[in-house]
Amino acid sequence: MQPDDSALIPPILPIPPDRPSLLRCRRCGRPLHDPESRIRRLGPGCRGPEDGTHVLPGEQDPLF
Numbered sequence: 001m002q003p004d005d006s007a008l009i010p011p012i013l014p015i016p017p018d019r020p021s022l023l024r025c026r027r028c029g030r031p032l033h034d035p036e037s038r039i040r041r042l043g044p045g046c047r048g049p050e051d052g053t054h055v056l057p058g059e060q061d062p063l064f
Contacts, residue, residue, distance in 0.1 A: 025043040
C-alpha cells in the first residue's frame with residue numbers, strides 16, 4: 001500500500017480577479033495607459049529613435 005499523498009497537496013483556491021497594474025514610464029515616471037507604451041515601458045513623449053525595437057539576428061528563409 002502506498003502512502004496517501006492527498007494530505008501533501010494544498011487545496012486549489014480560486015484565482016483572485018486581476019486588477020490592472022499601474023505601470024510607469026522608466027524616464028519620467030508618468031502612468032502608462034496605451035498597450036505600446038506599456039510594452040516598451042516608455043511614454044510617447046519619452047520615446048526617441050534610439051529606443052527602437054530589439055532585432056535578433058538569425059536564420060531566415062527568403063520570401064521569394
